[in-house]
Structure formats: structure tokens, C-alpha cells
Amino acid sequence: MGYRGATLSEVTPLSVEDVSFSYAKKLILEKISFEVKAGSFCVLLGANGAGKTTLFSLITRLYSPSSGHIVVFGHDINKHSEKALSRLGVVFQNPTLDQDLSIQQNLKYYASLYGISKHETMQMLNDQFPRYLPECRLNQKIHQLSGGQKRRVELMRSLMHQPDLLLLDEPTVGLDINSREAFIAHVRELCSERGIGVLWATHLIDEVGDDDDVIVLHKSKILANDKVLALVNRHGAKSIGDLYLKLTGLESNKWRSDENGIAAGAVR
Amino acid sequence: MSAARYIHCLKGIIVREAQKFLQQKARFFASLVRPLVWLFIFAAGFRSVLGVSIIPPYQTYVLYEEYITPGLLGMILLFSGMQNSLSMVYDREMGSMRMLLVSPLPRWYLLASKMFAGVCIAVIQVYIFLAIAYFWEVYPPISGYINVLPAVLLSGLMLAALGLLLSSLIKQLENFAGVMNFVIFPMFFASSALYPLWRIRDSSELLYLICKYNPFTYAVELIRFSLYSEFNLQSLAVVIVMLVLFFLVAIYGYNPSRGFMIRKQ
Numbered sequence: 066m067g068y069r070g071a072t073l074s075e076v077t078p079l080s081v082e083d084v085s086f087s088y089a090k091k092l093i094l095e096k097i098s099f100e101v102k103a104g105s106f107c108v109l110l111g112a113n114g115a116g117k118t119t120l121f122s123l124i125t126r127l128y129s130p131s132s133g134h135i136v137v138f139g140h141d142i143n144k145h146s147e148k149a150l151s152r153l154g155v156v157f158q159n160p161t162l163d164q165d166l167s168i169q170q171n172l173k174y175y176a177s178l179y180g181i182s183k184h185e186t187m188q189m190l191n192d193q194f195p196r197y198l199p200e201c202r203l204n205q206k207i208h209q210l211s212g213g214q215k216r217r218v219e220l221m222r223s224l225m226h227q228p229d230l231l232l233l234d235e236p237t238v239g240l241d242i243n244s245r246e247a248f249i250a251h252v253r254e255l256c257s258e259r260g261i262g263v264l265w266a267t268h269l270i271d272e273v274g275d276d277d278d279v280i281v282l283h284k285s286k287i288l289a290n291d292k293v294l295a296l297v298n299r300h301g302a303k304s305i306g307d308l309y310l311k312l313t314g315l316e317s318n319k320w321r322s323d324e325n326g327i328a329a330g331a332v333r
Numbered sequence: 334m335s336a337a338r339y340i341h342c343l344k345g346i347i348v349r350e351a352q353k354f355l356q357q358k359a360r361f362f363a364s365l366v367r368p369l370v371w372l373f374i375f376a377a378g379f380r381s382v383l384g385v386s387i388i389p390p391y392q393t394y395v396l397y398e399e400y401i402t403p404g405l406l407g408m409i410l411l412f413s414g415m416q417n418s419l420s421m422v423y424d425r426e427m428g429s430m431r432m433l434l435v436s437p438l439p440r441w442y443l444l445a446s447k448m449f450a451g452v453c454i455a456v457i458q459v460y461i462f463l464a465i466a467y468f469w470e471v472y473p474p475i476s477g478y479i480n481v482l483p484a485v486l487l488s489g490l491m492l493a494a495l496g497l498l499l500s501s502l503i504k505q506l507e508n509f510a511g512v513m514n515f516v517i518f519p520m521f522f523a524s525s526a527l528y529p530l531w532r533i534r535d536s537s538e539l540l541y542l543i544c545k546y547n548p549f550t551y552a553v554e555l556i557r558f559s560l561y562s563e564f565n566l567q568s569l570a571v572v573i574v575m576l577v578l579f580f581l582v583a584i585y586g587y588n589p590s591r592g593f594m595i596r597k598q
Binding site: 125126127128129146147148149150151153155157159160161162163164165166170173174175176177178179180181182183 | 335337338339341342344345346348352353356427429431432433434435436437438443589
């Protein structure tokens, strides 16, 4: 599926190089640079309005950067978008399923957009569907599903073309605690078992693990980018939450308020 | 990407449009009721008032019902094109448009496939309308039913491309009512769909000029001539040129680096 010029370990799945983006004379992202390595779970941590969704829109070529480059498996997203996009799986922040169509109709449509044949699609559905939604039927309409089930359909959909890089933009918003934990655990499993690189955007501190790579995005800029433990130690912080406060200069009580959109929670 | 992938993609988009269309049965009937009301009521009322002289492609005097049939076929295509535009704005607001645009096939191909899928549905409506019109004394030659197909496809694509272009300009679903007032009705009424151009010229030179520069007029004339197995080069040329023009501007509108998409995502 897609371009396979080199092995996963040889080429960096995602490389964002000096990317800036402005709209209506407002700078939304300023000289953003980072990488997502194969098999790594990389958390893009930032409050609401930090620029996470804009960054996702740039990586998926919904927008084009004002300057800089975004390279997916060696392919510049703006010059070789077909090769780059074929390696990406995406779960957007807002649901993107057709509510009036069934699970099967939604998944088949998506598979067709990636040029997957009907036969291959059915094979994939028979293999994967019982794993993701054992309690559902393929002909069930999307509007009949719960929030967690919809998210699982979206995750399954994003993996249908066997991507090597998965982008998830606040995918657990609206899920209950159990669904959220199960969802995160499954994506981590994909990461370690299949070697898929994951870029996980969130404003929830407790979704960040000790071994994860973390990118702290604040007011259009990256403030820190490294392994969580390394950053915590380097800055003499007690936890990732504490680190976030130190880096952003926010006060604890302010941080906890909804205004800033970062939810409190212990680092796992 | 191999040709098979492009074909799977096109098939998938057509199937989705058909599934969505079948979900909205009322939309199917509404799209047929509109031109049928014009045929059954408006045309019947005007039959005695409006006389249509012998003008190409007609070989003899025709009933007013027969004259406006190509215009009503154009009306089906026009409303279908605008319906697709509405559906694109809706898809954009609901998010499913994102999934289309982040898939790896070229964006122009994805948008063209979406346009084509919408036109395929409209073609079915056109033939159902022609079948009903047959029982209302609208008798084009048998060969016309076949010859009209490429004309309907081309005209449908031109109007779908216009719809695509509008969808890149419309910021919110609520703004679609404006499209009805400022695009659909002027386009339909200021054309040769309801009256021959010479009759319009008798009434107003300005209106005649507006009708003459309205691309919908050429879509209707292309359908009219094809339905009577005649060829109209001027209409064909205008429809093709406008199709290419509308499509190119629409692609520009959906281009992530230059277009209008950013305002609505």
C-alpha cells in the first residue's frame, strides 16, 4: 500500500521543518520544527488555541504552510502529496463519519478513496471489525452508535490502508474514562507492535506517558521537545504538569481553569 | 497509483452519492415534482397564450410543452448541481469533506469524481422525467433519447462545476438560500428555457443580451438540439469552455495554498 521506497526504520515518518503559518495577518504557527520517529508515541501537548489543529491541517495538506517544509517518509507533502498522504492515517478532532450511512458503507467509502478494492475491503472488515467493535453490526447506522464506538470506527477507518504514521487530533474528547483508557491503550499497542509512528494531539496532561516523546506547543511556538522524563529532569520539574507550568509561565490555579483549556491530571 | 485505484475511487464516490440520495427519498421526488409542475401546470396554461414559431431544431410547430421540455431537463441539472454544492458545504461542516481531501489521489480527480457522481444521479432523474413527459405528448424522436445523453452529461457537468465553484465560496450552510436567489432563479429565467430568444428580444434587448451571455442558455440549447438528434456546435463549444473554466476556478478554490478552503475549515 502506498510508497515503500525504504524500510520504516530508515526514513523518518514525519519531519516538520521550520514551518510557519499565518492567516489574516495573524501568525498562528511560528517556526515549528520536530520529528516523529517510527514506533514512537509522540504527544503534541497544548492548550486550546495553541495551534494543534492548524498543525494537523498543515500535515494533512488541508492548508499549506506560509514557509517551511513538511516531509512524510521522505516526501514533501506539498510536492509529492499523493505519496505522502498514502502513508498517513488520520483521526480528526471532530467526527467525520456520515451519520446516515452504516458502518460498512462508511468504511467502504473510505477504502475506495485509497483505491482499495471491494474484495480487499471486505477481507479487512471481516478480519478487523470483530476486534474493534465486537458489540456492533456492520450494517448499523453511525447515528445509532455511542461516542466511543464512533471513535473506534474512525480509528479502524484510519488504519484500513495500513498507514505507517497515525495522526490523532484530540481523539478522546467526549469519551468516558473507560473508553478513553481503552482507546489510548490500543493506539499505544499499535505503536509498539506494528511500529507505527503516532502523533497524538491533546490538552489532557494525563494522556502523556513517561516514555513518550512530548512536544509542548504554546502560543504558536514549540517550548520543548524531548522524552518526557528527560524534560522533567532537565527543568527540575515534579511532573509533566509541573513542567508545563514552568515552561508556559502559567500559574497553577490559572492552569487549572477552563480558560486555558489544559486539564489537570497526573503523569502516568 | 495504478488506474485500478482511480477506478475504485470513482466507483466508491458514485456509490456513496447514490446511497446518500436513496437515504433522502423526498429529495428524489422533490427533484421530479418541480419540473413536472412546470410541465403539467405552467406549460398547459401557457399553451394557448404562447405560440412558438418554427425554429431550429424543430421541423414544424410544436406544443409549448415540447418546447420547454429541454429547459426543464436543464432545470433538473441546474438544481442537481446546486444540490451537490449544498451537499459539499454540508460535508465540509460535518467534516466528511476533510476525509475526501486528505486521501492521496489528486484533489482535482477527487472533486471531478464527486461532480461526476452527482451528474450520474441527475441523469437518472432526467430519463424518468422524459418517460413521464412522453405521456404528456412530448414525443422526441427515439434516437433523441440516446443522442441527448452526452448533452445531458456535459451540461450537467458544467452546472456541477458551477456548484463546486460556489461551494468553495459559500462560507456557511445558511448562506445557501442566497445561492437560490442569486444564481438558480436568474440563471433559469434569463435563458431560453421558457421562451425562445427571439421572443425575449421582442420584449427587451437588454434581457436578450443577458440571456445570450448566460451559459445555461447554451446548456438548454445543446440539450434541445440533441434531443431532436441535431448538432449545435456553438452550444457545445460554450458548454465545454464554461465547464473547463468553472472547474479550474473551483480547483483553485480548493487549493490549500491559494484558495478559500482555509476560511471554512
